[in-house]
Amino acid sequence: MCKVLKMAGRPSQFEQSEVLKAAADLFWSRGYASTSAEDLLQVMGMGKGSFYHAFGSKRALFEKVLDQFEHPRIGELKAALASGQPPLEAIKIFFRSMALEPAQIKRNGCFMGNTISELSNMDSGLSDAASLRLQALERFFAHLLDQARAAGTLKNPSPSVILARYLINLWNGLNITRRMYPDPKALQDLIALQLTLID
Helix, strand or coil, X not given: CXXXXXXXXXXXXXXXXXXXXXXXXXXXXXXXXXXXXXXXXXXXXXXXXXXXXHHCCHHHHHHHHXXXXXXXXXXXXXXXXXXXXXXXXXXXXXXXXXXXXXXXXXXHCCHHHHHHHHHCCCCHXXXXXXXXXXXXXXXXXXXXXXXXXHHCCCCCCCCHHHHHHHHHHHHHHHHHHHHXXXXXXXXXXXXXXXXXXXX
16 A cells, blocks of 8 residues: 655655655556556645646656666666675576565566556557666566676577566566466466576
Protein backbone atom coordinates (compact mmCIF):
# COMPACT_ATOMS: atom_id res chain seq x y z
CA MET A 1 0.00 0.00 0.00
CA CYS A 2 1.36 3.41 -0.91
CA LYS A 3 2.22 5.77 1.91
CA VAL A 4 0.14 8.93 1.82
CA LEU A 5 2.26 12.07 2.08
CA LYS A 6 0.94 15.40 3.29
CA MET A 7 2.39 18.70 2.14
CA ALA A 8 1.30 22.14 1.05
CA GLY A 9 2.55 24.00 -2.00
CA ARG A 10 5.27 22.87 -4.36
CA PRO A 11 7.36 19.99 -2.91
CA SER A 12 11.00 20.53 -1.98
CA GLN A 13 13.66 18.41 -3.70
CA PHE A 14 13.50 15.87 -0.87
CA GLU A 15 9.71 15.85 -0.84
CA GLN A 16 9.66 15.49 -4.63
CA SER A 17 11.73 12.31 -4.31
CA GLU A 18 9.20 11.02 -1.79
CA VAL A 19 6.15 11.86 -3.89
CA LEU A 20 7.74 10.37 -7.00
CA LYS A 21 8.33 7.15 -5.07
CA ALA A 22 4.68 7.12 -3.99
CA ALA A 23 3.55 7.73 -7.58
CA ALA A 24 5.90 5.06 -8.91
CA ASP A 25 4.53 2.48 -6.47
CA LEU A 26 0.99 3.24 -7.57
CA PHE A 27 1.77 3.21 -11.30
CA TRP A 28 3.76 -0.01 -10.87
CA SER A 29 0.93 -1.85 -9.16
CA ARG A 30 -1.96 -0.50 -11.27
CA GLY A 31 -0.52 0.57 -14.61
CA TYR A 32 -0.82 3.93 -16.31
CA ALA A 33 -4.42 3.90 -17.55
CA SER A 34 -5.89 2.50 -14.33
CA THR A 35 -4.23 5.16 -12.17
CA SER A 36 -6.36 8.27 -11.98
CA ALA A 37 -5.22 11.78 -11.17
CA GLU A 38 -7.33 11.56 -8.01
CA ASP A 39 -5.51 8.38 -6.95
CA LEU A 40 -2.18 10.14 -7.47
CA LEU A 41 -3.21 13.22 -5.50
CA GLN A 42 -4.21 11.00 -2.59
CA VAL A 43 -1.03 8.92 -2.35
CA MET A 44 1.23 11.89 -3.07
CA GLY A 45 -0.52 14.06 -0.49
CA MET A 46 -0.81 16.99 -2.87
CA GLY A 47 -3.57 19.36 -3.89
CA LYS A 48 -4.54 19.61 -7.53
CA GLY A 49 -2.95 23.03 -7.98
CA SER A 50 0.34 21.97 -6.37
CA PHE A 51 0.40 18.79 -8.45
CA TYR A 52 -0.02 20.57 -11.78
CA HIS A 53 2.40 23.31 -10.77
CA ALA A 54 5.07 20.73 -9.88
CA PHE A 55 4.52 18.15 -12.63
CA GLY A 56 2.23 19.62 -15.29
CA SER A 57 0.15 16.53 -16.03
CA LYS A 58 -0.27 12.85 -15.25
CA ARG A 59 1.66 11.98 -18.40
CA ALA A 60 4.54 14.31 -17.51
CA LEU A 61 4.64 12.79 -14.03
CA PHE A 62 4.75 9.30 -15.53
CA GLU A 63 7.65 10.33 -17.78
CA LYS A 64 9.53 11.56 -14.73
CA VAL A 65 8.78 8.34 -12.86
CA LEU A 66 10.02 6.24 -15.80
CA ASP A 67 13.21 8.28 -15.93
CA GLN A 68 13.99 7.82 -12.23
CA PHE A 69 12.54 4.40 -11.44
CA GLU A 70 14.89 1.55 -10.58
CA HIS A 71 13.64 -1.94 -9.81
CA PRO A 72 14.86 -3.06 -6.36
CA ARG A 73 16.47 -6.12 -7.94
CA ILE A 74 18.64 -3.93 -10.18
CA GLY A 75 19.73 -1.84 -7.21
CA GLU A 76 20.78 -5.03 -5.43
CA LEU A 77 22.76 -6.16 -8.49
CA LYS A 78 24.68 -2.88 -8.52
CA ALA A 79 25.32 -3.14 -4.78
CA ALA A 80 26.65 -6.70 -5.17
CA LEU A 81 29.05 -5.57 -7.88
CA ALA A 82 30.18 -2.62 -5.80
CA SER A 83 30.97 -4.99 -2.94
CA GLY A 84 33.25 -7.06 -5.18
CA GLN A 85 30.93 -9.84 -6.38
CA PRO A 86 32.28 -11.34 -9.66
CA PRO A 87 30.13 -10.14 -12.59
CA LEU A 88 28.89 -13.53 -13.77
CA GLU A 89 27.98 -14.68 -10.27
CA ALA A 90 26.24 -11.36 -9.61
CA ILE A 91 24.11 -11.86 -12.73
CA LYS A 92 23.18 -15.39 -11.63
CA ILE A 93 22.25 -14.22 -8.14
CA PHE A 94 20.20 -11.42 -9.71
CA PHE A 95 18.03 -13.95 -11.55
CA ARG A 96 17.95 -16.61 -8.83
CA SER A 97 16.67 -14.00 -6.38
CA MET A 98 13.63 -13.37 -8.58
CA ALA A 99 12.17 -16.64 -7.29
CA LEU A 100 12.32 -15.43 -3.69
CA GLU A 101 10.86 -11.95 -3.97
CA PRO A 102 7.66 -11.02 -2.09
CA ALA A 103 4.35 -11.91 -3.67
CA GLN A 104 3.52 -8.25 -4.40
CA ILE A 105 6.75 -7.74 -6.35
CA LYS A 106 6.03 -10.91 -8.34
CA ARG A 107 2.52 -9.66 -9.12
CA ASN A 108 3.80 -6.23 -10.13
CA GLY A 109 6.30 -7.64 -12.63
CA CYS A 110 8.68 -5.29 -14.45
CA PHE A 111 7.55 -1.66 -14.50
CA MET A 112 9.23 -1.02 -17.85
CA GLY A 113 7.92 -4.22 -19.42
CA ASN A 114 4.43 -3.46 -18.14
CA THR A 115 4.61 0.00 -19.69
CA ILE A 116 5.67 -1.37 -23.07
CA SER A 117 2.88 -3.96 -23.01
CA GLU A 118 0.22 -1.49 -21.93
CA LEU A 119 1.15 1.55 -23.98
CA SER A 120 2.86 0.38 -27.16
CA ASN A 121 -0.39 0.90 -29.11
CA MET A 122 -1.59 3.87 -27.04
CA ASP A 123 1.39 6.13 -26.38
CA SER A 124 4.53 5.31 -28.32
CA GLY A 125 6.47 8.05 -26.55
CA LEU A 126 6.04 6.50 -23.12
CA SER A 127 6.51 2.99 -24.51
CA ASP A 128 9.74 4.04 -26.22
CA ALA A 129 10.99 5.64 -23.01
CA ALA A 130 10.46 2.35 -21.17
CA SER A 131 12.19 0.46 -24.00
CA LEU A 132 15.23 2.71 -23.66
CA ARG A 133 15.46 1.85 -19.97
CA LEU A 134 15.41 -1.89 -20.71
CA GLN A 135 17.97 -1.40 -23.47
CA ALA A 136 20.21 0.35 -20.95
CA LEU A 137 19.92 -2.70 -18.68
CA GLU A 138 20.77 -4.88 -21.68
CA ARG A 139 23.94 -2.86 -22.30
CA PHE A 140 24.82 -3.17 -18.62
CA PHE A 141 24.49 -6.95 -18.88
CA ALA A 142 26.71 -6.94 -21.99
CA HIS A 143 29.35 -4.94 -20.10
CA LEU A 144 29.29 -7.43 -17.22
CA LEU A 145 29.50 -10.36 -19.62
CA ASP A 146 32.52 -8.78 -21.30
CA GLN A 147 34.15 -8.53 -17.89
CA ALA A 148 33.34 -12.16 -17.13
CA ARG A 149 34.72 -13.25 -20.49
CA ALA A 150 37.96 -11.32 -19.85
CA ALA A 151 38.23 -13.02 -16.44
CA GLY A 152 37.75 -16.44 -18.03
CA THR A 153 34.51 -17.26 -16.18
CA LEU A 154 32.17 -17.00 -19.19
CA LYS A 155 32.59 -20.00 -21.46
CA ASN A 156 29.77 -19.44 -23.95
CA PRO A 157 31.42 -18.15 -27.18
CA SER A 158 28.33 -16.23 -28.33
CA PRO A 159 28.82 -12.45 -28.53
CA SER A 160 28.10 -10.66 -25.27
CA VAL A 161 25.50 -8.47 -26.99
CA ILE A 162 23.49 -11.57 -27.96
CA LEU A 163 23.80 -13.10 -24.49
CA ALA A 164 22.76 -9.78 -22.96
CA ARG A 165 19.65 -9.73 -25.15
CA TYR A 166 18.95 -13.29 -24.04
CA LEU A 167 19.14 -12.11 -20.42
CA ILE A 168 16.70 -9.26 -21.12
CA ASN A 169 14.39 -11.79 -22.75
CA LEU A 170 14.75 -13.97 -19.65
CA TRP A 171 14.00 -10.99 -17.39
CA ASN A 172 10.90 -10.09 -19.40
CA GLY A 173 9.69 -13.68 -19.54
CA LEU A 174 10.22 -14.41 -15.86
CA ASN A 175 8.29 -11.31 -14.88
CA ILE A 176 5.26 -12.84 -16.62
CA THR A 177 5.91 -16.46 -15.67
CA ARG A 178 6.25 -15.77 -11.96
CA ARG A 179 2.76 -14.32 -12.00
CA MET A 180 1.57 -17.68 -13.33
CA TYR A 181 3.82 -19.83 -11.12
CA PRO A 182 4.75 -17.85 -8.00
CA ASP A 183 6.01 -20.92 -6.12
CA PRO A 184 9.73 -20.35 -5.42
CA LYS A 185 10.76 -23.96 -6.08
CA ALA A 186 9.12 -24.04 -9.49
CA LEU A 187 10.78 -20.77 -10.40
CA GLN A 188 14.18 -21.84 -9.06
CA ASP A 189 14.21 -24.94 -11.26
CA LEU A 190 13.27 -22.91 -14.33
CA ILE A 191 15.83 -20.21 -13.62
CA ALA A 192 18.57 -22.76 -13.03
CA LEU A 193 17.87 -24.29 -16.43
CA GLN A 194 17.87 -20.92 -18.17
CA LEU A 195 21.15 -19.86 -16.58
CA THR A 196 23.01 -22.86 -18.00
CA LEU A 197 23.43 -20.78 -21.15
CA ILE A 198 25.91 -18.53 -19.38
CA ASP A 199 27.81 -21.21 -17.44
